[in-house]
Amino acid sequence: MAHAHESNVKRIWMVFGLLSVVTIIEVYLGIVKPEILHLTSILGTSPLNWIFIILTLFKAYYITWTFMHMEGEKKWFRRAAVWTAVFLVCYLVTLFLIEGGYLHSTLAPLVKW
Amino acid sequence: MEANIAIPSDGKNTWDGGGVRPFGASYGKMMMWFFIVSDALTFSGFLAAYGLTRFKFIDSWPIADEVFTHVPFIHGIYPMYYVAFMTFILIFSSVTMVMAVDAGHKMQKSKVAWYMFATIIGGLIFVGSQAWEWNTFINGSYGAVKTTNGKVLQFVKDGKQIALSDFVVGSRMDERVTHTKKNGLWFVSGDEVPKYSLAQITASYKADPSVQIRIEKIDMDKKKKYILSREKGLAELANGQRVVEGANLSANEYGNTIFANFFFFITGFHGFHVFSGIVLNIIIFFNVVLGTYEKKGHYEMVEKVGLYWHFVDLVWVFVFTFFYLV
Numbered sequence A: 001m002a003h004a005h006e007s008n009v010k011r012i013w014m015v016f017g018l019l020s021v022v023t024i025i026e027v028y029l030g031i032v033k034p035e036i037l038h039l040t041s042i043l044g045t046s047p048l049n050w051i052f053i054i055l056t057l058f059k060a061y062y063i064t065w066t067f068m069h070m071e072g073e074k075k076w077f078r079r080a081a082v083w084t085a086v087f088l089v090c091y092l093v094t095l096f097l098i099e100g101g102y103l104h105s106t107l108a109p110l111v112k113w
Numbered sequence B: 001m002e003a004n005i006a007i008p009s010d011g012k013n014t015w016d017g018g019g020v021r022p023f024g025a026s027y028g029k030m031m032m033w034f035f036i037v038s039d040a041l042t043f044s045g046f047l048a049a050y051g052l053t054r055f056k057f058i059d060s061w062p063i064a065d066e067v068f069t070h071v072p073f074i075h076g077i078y079p080m081y082y083v084a085f086m087t088f089i090l091i092f093s094s095v096t097m098v099m100a101v102d103a104g105h106k107m108q109k110s111k112v113a114w115y116m117f118a119t120i121i122g123g124l125i126f127v128g129s130q131a132w133e134w135n136t137f138i139n140g141s142y143g144a145v146k147t148t149n150g151k152v153l154q155f156v157k158d159g160k161q162i163a164l165s166d167f168v169v170g171s172r173m174d175e176r177v178t179h180t181k182k183n184g185l186w187f188v189s190g191d192e193v194p195k196y197s198l199a200q201i202t203a204s205y206k207a208d209p210s211v212q213i214r215i216e217k218i219d220m221d222k223k224k225k226y227i228l229s230r231e232k233g234l235a236e237l238a239n240g241q242r243v244v245e246g247a248n249l250s251a252n253e254y255g256n257t258i259f260a261n262f263f264f265f266i267t268g269f270h271g272f273h274v275f276s277g278i279v280l281n282i283i284i285f286f287n288v289v290l291g292t293y294e295k296k297g298h299y300e301m302v303e304k305v306g307l308y309w310h311f312v313d314l315v316w317v318f319v320f321t322f323f324y325l326v
Helices: A009-032 A047-067 A075-110 B014-019 B027-056 B081-105 B109-139 B198-207 B230-237 B257-290 B292-296 B300-325
Strands: B144-147 B152-157 B211-219 B224-227 B240-244
Touching: A009 A047, A009 B081, A009 B300, A047 B081, A047 B300, A075 B027, B027 B257, B027 B300, B081 B109, B081 B300, B109 B257, B109 B292, B109 B300, B152 B230, B198 B211, B198 B230, B198 B240, B211 B230, B257 B292, B257 B300, B292 B300
Parallel strands: none
Antiparallel strands: B144 B152, B144 B240, B152 B211, B211 B224
């Protein structure tokens, strides 16, 4: 690595604490499922799901930046990896979820319960 | 200018790119990153396909915290706790891995070795937990009836799911036994016959008025599965085709067949990554102990394998969210 080899031990433990707290919050919400978050809907899904997704991206950011040491890489190397993946994943997920919704709207009326 | 010139690759340095360091990253580290990007896209493909299927069956998908409710050695219903524990183990092994990398920068050989060792133990605990999870999932804990039109009927009492063994009584009434090799052609064995027969389950349902049937359909206002009245339940039961216990690729007691298929493929593919990560870690661990990197003058190999290990953790964060929480 290009930069000085100062010890990151303190920062590593801090990030571990952060990831643990976020995981505990996720599990707590997953078990309790507060009705106001779970049974309402915003932007296509429940606020609870949005909270889970945001917290997951938050965790992913810290794992990549601190543990995988992206923060120490050159700017355009970082972008070559992160932008590629983020762009393609967004594209794939958008198309797949739209298509899934379409399948439901066409097939669900044919299912007899 | 130099970057545009092909470098002869027949030298000794083929595997480290001949010392070229674009963006200040070594060849090995850069290629590990690009491998991780492509692998991330593979997992995204799996999870996006899961998302598509889930949207397709949005009103009848199994509810995760009704499926994953067990903790080893403890009886009772504890949704999520064990998966949360597995997540912790993996995050913690990521921490020990990054500690090993950190110690490597300071050329502290024994510290690197101990942290690598801890990482391997963490990985083994995770894979072991996943094996247990699979075992529980495959064996099932309640049992259900699958109807001729492919629906899964579960049994509840006071709104809580109960196992077949909790209410089924009497005899099978059909004399079916599992066909084993010793009773016929030595190379043929039949499917395992479930413990209870359909007729027996129907009779027990009729006999016990407190038992009700829960169908896959979700009441979207309450996000709970519908529970049928006794009469409607009996009518559904009349369409019963087979008894399902646990899960395999063709049927499962939790609901949609493809739910179990995704469970096997996604957690299986991830588990395979963890397994290969452990193998890599073990190889690197021995190299550290033997002093290979001490002689080389740097511990970059620990860093590269560390990247892979963190990636496995990263993927699990997403699998955890999209399979167990959302």
